[in-house]
Amino acid sequence: MVIISASFLMIEANIAQLQQELPPSVTLVAVTKYAPIAAMSTAYRCGIRHFGESKVQATQEKRPQLQELPDVTWHLIGHLQRNKTRQALELFDWIHSIDRLSLAQELNRLIPLVGKSPKLCLQVKLAPDPDKFGWEPQQLQQELPELLKLNHLQIVGLMTILPQGTKGEDALAIFKRMLPLKADLEQKGLHLPHLSMGMSGDYREAIAAGATIVRIGSKIFT
Protein backbone atom coordinates (compact mmCIF):
# COMPACT_ATOMS: atom_id res chain seq x y z
CA MET A 1 0.00 0.00 0.00
CA VAL A 2 2.75 2.40 0.93
CA ILE A 3 4.50 1.78 -2.39
CA ILE A 4 1.31 2.42 -4.34
CA SER A 5 0.52 5.71 -2.64
CA ALA A 6 4.11 6.82 -3.02
CA SER A 7 3.90 6.29 -6.76
CA PHE A 8 0.67 8.28 -6.87
CA LEU A 9 2.48 11.13 -5.16
CA MET A 10 5.20 10.91 -7.77
CA ILE A 11 2.69 11.08 -10.60
CA GLU A 12 1.13 14.14 -8.99
CA ALA A 13 4.50 15.82 -8.53
CA ASN A 14 5.60 15.01 -12.08
CA ILE A 15 2.41 16.44 -13.57
CA ALA A 16 2.54 19.54 -11.39
CA GLN A 17 6.08 20.19 -12.55
CA LEU A 18 5.17 19.80 -16.21
CA GLN A 19 2.09 21.98 -15.85
CA GLN A 20 4.27 24.68 -14.42
CA GLU A 21 6.91 24.33 -17.07
CA LEU A 22 4.86 23.99 -20.27
CA PRO A 23 3.61 27.15 -21.96
CA PRO A 24 -0.20 27.35 -21.90
CA SER A 25 -0.30 27.07 -25.69
CA VAL A 26 1.22 23.57 -25.57
CA THR A 27 -1.08 20.58 -25.04
CA LEU A 28 0.26 17.84 -22.81
CA VAL A 29 -0.69 14.35 -23.96
CA ALA A 30 0.06 11.92 -21.15
CA VAL A 31 1.34 8.77 -22.82
CA THR A 32 -0.27 5.95 -20.89
CA LYS A 33 0.89 2.92 -22.87
CA TYR A 34 2.68 1.51 -19.81
CA ALA A 35 0.37 3.07 -17.20
CA PRO A 36 -2.22 0.96 -15.37
CA ILE A 37 -5.79 2.21 -14.92
CA ALA A 38 -5.17 3.49 -11.39
CA ALA A 39 -2.27 5.63 -12.58
CA MET A 40 -4.43 7.04 -15.36
CA SER A 41 -7.15 7.96 -12.85
CA THR A 42 -4.53 9.72 -10.76
CA ALA A 43 -3.33 11.65 -13.79
CA TYR A 44 -6.90 12.67 -14.54
CA ARG A 45 -7.36 13.94 -10.99
CA CYS A 46 -4.23 16.05 -11.50
CA GLY A 47 -5.82 17.73 -14.49
CA ILE A 48 -4.73 15.55 -17.41
CA ARG A 49 -7.42 15.36 -20.09
CA HIS A 50 -5.40 13.92 -22.98
CA PHE A 51 -4.29 10.29 -22.98
CA GLY A 52 -1.96 8.88 -25.64
CA GLU A 53 -1.94 5.16 -26.36
CA SER A 54 0.16 3.30 -28.90
CA LYS A 55 -2.12 0.32 -29.50
CA VAL A 56 -5.73 -0.12 -30.53
CA GLN A 57 -6.30 -3.28 -28.55
CA ALA A 58 -4.91 -1.96 -25.26
CA THR A 59 -7.15 1.08 -25.61
CA GLN A 60 -10.17 -1.11 -26.26
CA GLU A 61 -9.47 -2.76 -22.93
CA LYS A 62 -8.80 0.44 -21.00
CA ARG A 63 -11.51 2.77 -22.21
CA PRO A 64 -14.48 0.91 -20.66
CA GLN A 65 -12.65 0.96 -17.32
CA LEU A 66 -12.34 4.74 -17.46
CA GLN A 67 -15.87 5.56 -18.52
CA GLU A 68 -16.46 7.68 -15.45
CA LEU A 69 -13.93 10.15 -16.84
CA PRO A 70 -16.14 11.80 -19.42
CA ASP A 71 -14.06 14.59 -20.90
CA VAL A 72 -10.97 12.68 -21.94
CA THR A 73 -9.50 13.12 -25.41
CA TRP A 74 -7.93 9.91 -26.71
CA HIS A 75 -4.86 10.06 -28.94
CA LEU A 76 -3.44 7.17 -30.96
CA ILE A 77 0.30 7.72 -31.25
CA GLY A 78 1.49 4.30 -32.50
CA HIS A 79 1.66 2.60 -35.88
CA LEU A 80 -1.79 1.62 -37.11
CA GLN A 81 -2.28 -1.62 -39.01
CA ARG A 82 -4.80 -1.62 -41.81
CA ASN A 83 -6.98 -4.27 -40.16
CA LYS A 84 -7.38 -2.07 -37.05
CA THR A 85 -8.39 1.07 -38.91
CA ARG A 86 -12.12 0.81 -38.22
CA GLN A 87 -11.61 0.23 -34.49
CA ALA A 88 -9.18 3.14 -34.37
CA LEU A 89 -11.81 5.43 -35.85
CA GLU A 90 -14.28 4.33 -33.22
CA LEU A 91 -11.85 4.75 -30.31
CA PHE A 92 -9.72 7.82 -30.95
CA ASP A 93 -10.30 11.55 -31.21
CA TRP A 94 -6.84 12.06 -32.67
CA ILE A 95 -4.52 9.84 -34.70
CA HIS A 96 -0.95 11.20 -34.73
CA SER A 97 0.58 8.33 -36.65
CA ILE A 98 -0.68 8.60 -40.22
CA ASP A 99 2.51 7.23 -41.70
CA ARG A 100 1.68 6.14 -45.26
CA LEU A 101 -0.60 6.98 -48.15
CA SER A 102 -2.42 3.63 -48.13
CA LEU A 103 -3.47 4.18 -44.51
CA ALA A 104 -4.74 7.68 -45.30
CA GLN A 105 -6.73 6.27 -48.20
CA GLU A 106 -8.24 3.51 -46.06
CA LEU A 107 -9.26 6.06 -43.41
CA ASN A 108 -10.80 8.26 -46.04
CA ARG A 109 -12.87 5.30 -47.26
CA LEU A 110 -14.03 4.31 -43.76
CA ILE A 111 -14.76 7.72 -42.22
CA PRO A 112 -18.17 8.15 -43.91
CA LEU A 113 -19.09 4.55 -43.07
CA VAL A 114 -18.15 4.80 -39.39
CA GLY A 115 -19.39 8.36 -39.04
CA LYS A 116 -16.35 9.59 -37.12
CA SER A 117 -13.54 11.80 -38.31
CA PRO A 118 -10.65 12.16 -35.87
CA LYS A 119 -8.06 14.86 -36.16
CA LEU A 120 -5.00 13.53 -37.97
CA CYS A 121 -1.29 14.24 -37.99
CA LEU A 122 1.06 13.07 -40.74
CA GLN A 123 4.09 11.33 -39.27
CA VAL A 124 7.36 12.43 -40.82
CA LYS A 125 10.96 11.39 -40.38
CA LEU A 126 13.03 14.53 -40.06
CA ALA A 127 16.19 12.43 -39.89
CA PRO A 128 16.75 9.10 -41.63
CA ASP A 129 15.70 6.32 -39.26
CA PRO A 130 15.19 2.72 -40.37
CA ASP A 131 13.52 1.91 -37.03
CA LYS A 132 10.64 4.34 -37.48
CA PHE A 133 7.53 4.54 -39.58
CA GLY A 134 6.59 7.71 -41.42
CA TRP A 135 7.22 9.71 -44.54
CA GLU A 136 10.56 11.08 -45.57
CA PRO A 137 9.85 14.76 -46.32
CA GLN A 138 10.58 14.30 -50.01
CA GLN A 139 8.27 11.32 -50.29
CA LEU A 140 5.51 13.25 -48.53
CA GLN A 141 5.92 16.08 -51.05
CA GLN A 142 5.59 13.57 -53.88
CA GLU A 143 2.45 11.99 -52.48
CA LEU A 144 0.81 15.24 -51.41
CA PRO A 145 -1.43 15.51 -54.52
CA GLU A 146 -2.88 12.08 -53.65
CA LEU A 147 -3.39 13.11 -50.02
CA LEU A 148 -5.15 16.30 -51.02
CA LYS A 149 -7.76 14.25 -52.86
CA LEU A 150 -8.86 12.55 -49.63
CA ASN A 151 -11.58 14.99 -48.71
CA HIS A 152 -12.95 13.20 -45.63
CA LEU A 153 -9.66 13.54 -43.78
CA GLN A 154 -9.18 16.20 -41.14
CA ILE A 155 -5.41 16.63 -41.38
CA VAL A 156 -4.44 19.19 -38.74
CA GLY A 157 -0.73 18.74 -38.18
CA LEU A 158 2.58 16.97 -38.48
CA MET A 159 4.09 14.54 -36.01
CA THR A 160 7.64 13.34 -35.56
CA ILE A 161 9.74 11.08 -33.35
CA LEU A 162 13.48 11.62 -33.29
CA PRO A 163 15.94 8.77 -33.74
CA GLN A 164 16.59 7.12 -30.40
CA GLY A 165 19.16 8.91 -28.27
CA THR A 166 19.09 12.25 -30.11
CA LYS A 167 19.49 14.96 -27.48
CA GLY A 168 20.13 18.61 -26.81
CA GLU A 169 21.30 20.76 -29.69
CA ASP A 170 21.10 17.87 -32.13
CA ALA A 171 17.46 17.35 -31.20
CA LEU A 172 16.71 21.05 -31.55
CA ALA A 173 18.33 21.21 -34.98
CA ILE A 174 16.29 18.24 -36.22
CA PHE A 175 13.00 19.50 -34.79
CA LYS A 176 13.59 22.81 -36.54
CA ARG A 177 13.47 21.01 -39.90
CA MET A 178 9.73 20.75 -39.34
CA LEU A 179 9.15 24.46 -39.92
CA PRO A 180 10.16 24.77 -43.59
CA LEU A 181 8.37 21.49 -44.33
CA LYS A 182 5.19 22.75 -42.67
CA ALA A 183 5.42 26.07 -44.52
CA ASP A 184 5.88 24.32 -47.83
CA LEU A 185 3.00 21.88 -47.31
CA GLU A 186 0.74 24.73 -46.24
CA GLN A 187 1.60 26.64 -49.36
CA LYS A 188 0.54 23.58 -51.35
CA GLY A 189 -2.87 23.33 -49.69
CA LEU A 190 -2.67 21.65 -46.28
CA HIS A 191 -3.56 23.54 -43.10
CA LEU A 192 -1.27 22.39 -40.30
CA PRO A 193 -1.79 24.34 -37.08
CA HIS A 194 -0.41 21.49 -34.94
CA LEU A 195 3.07 20.10 -34.47
CA SER A 196 3.08 16.95 -32.35
CA MET A 197 6.66 16.56 -31.23
CA GLY A 198 8.61 16.08 -28.04
CA MET A 199 8.75 13.20 -25.56
CA SER A 200 10.21 12.88 -22.05
CA GLY A 201 13.80 13.28 -23.21
CA ASP A 202 13.39 16.05 -25.76
CA TYR A 203 10.21 18.04 -25.10
CA ARG A 204 12.08 21.22 -24.21
CA GLU A 205 13.84 21.26 -27.58
CA ALA A 206 10.58 20.41 -29.34
CA ILE A 207 8.79 23.35 -27.71
CA ALA A 208 11.68 25.64 -28.61
CA ALA A 209 11.18 24.51 -32.22
CA GLY A 210 7.42 25.20 -32.20
CA ALA A 211 5.70 22.07 -30.87
CA THR A 212 2.03 22.59 -29.98
CA ILE A 213 1.54 19.08 -28.57
CA VAL A 214 4.04 17.11 -26.51
CA ARG A 215 3.64 13.38 -25.82
CA ILE A 216 5.10 12.50 -22.45
CA GLY A 217 5.06 9.09 -20.77
CA SER A 218 7.99 8.05 -18.64
CA LYS A 219 8.53 11.47 -17.10
CA ILE A 220 5.01 11.28 -15.66
CA PHE A 221 4.54 7.63 -14.83
CA THR A 222 7.94 6.43 -13.61
Ligand SMILES: *Cc1c(COP(=O)(O)O)cnc(C)c1O
Ligand atom coordinates in the same frame (compact mmCIF):
# COMPACT_ATOMS: atom_id res chain seq x y z
C1 LIG B 1 6.07 6.01 -25.91
C2 LIG B 1 5.90 7.17 -26.80
C3 LIG B 1 5.99 8.47 -26.30
C4 LIG B 1 6.36 8.79 -24.86
O1 LIG B 1 7.69 8.48 -24.65
P1 LIG B 1 8.39 8.85 -23.25
O2 LIG B 1 9.83 8.86 -23.59
O3 LIG B 1 8.00 7.75 -22.31
O4 LIG B 1 7.89 10.15 -22.82
C5 LIG B 1 5.75 9.52 -27.17
N1 LIG B 1 5.44 9.31 -28.46
C6 LIG B 1 5.35 8.08 -28.98
C7 LIG B 1 5.01 7.92 -30.42
C8 LIG B 1 5.58 6.97 -28.17
O5 LIG B 1 5.48 5.75 -28.69
